[in-house]
Amino acid sequence: MNDILIKLEQVLEQRKSAKVDESYISSLYNKGTDEILKKIAEESAEVIMAAKDGVNDKIIYEVADLWFHTLVLLRFKEIKVNQITNELSRRFGLSGLQEKAKRNN
Structure with a gap:
């Protein structure tokens, strides 16, 4: 899964130097x-509306x-995909309640 996210990240980085009108x-x-x-x-x-419609293909399209x-936001803010996946990995195996309690300390 990370492969496509990394490829997208690279393209989004390249677009920083592209002409605005192109x-x-x-x-x-x-x-x-x-x-x-x-845009987000x-x-x-649109994800919410698709979910309410209950059509999985629409949900997939809108989530994409x-x-x-x-x-786009992550690249604009100079945040890399691996920083997000690392955070998700850190949280993996924690219950939501445990993770929330750690944030409140």
Whole structure:
């Protein structure tokens, strides 16, 4: 699974130097955090609507869009995919209650 995320990360990094009028991603980077967050909010709403519709293919499609735009944010903020997967690995095997208690200390 990480292979496609790493490949996407590399492409998203390359898009930082692309011309704004030739790259959707470059245009998002150029507009900054607020525009990227708007896209994430929009995609989140679409995931919710797809889930309410109950059609798995729509859910998959919309979650892919959400993940993609989240990856855009991560690259914009210079956060690497492996930092996220490392955090998920750290949490693996902890109950949600244990993980939450660790954050509150």
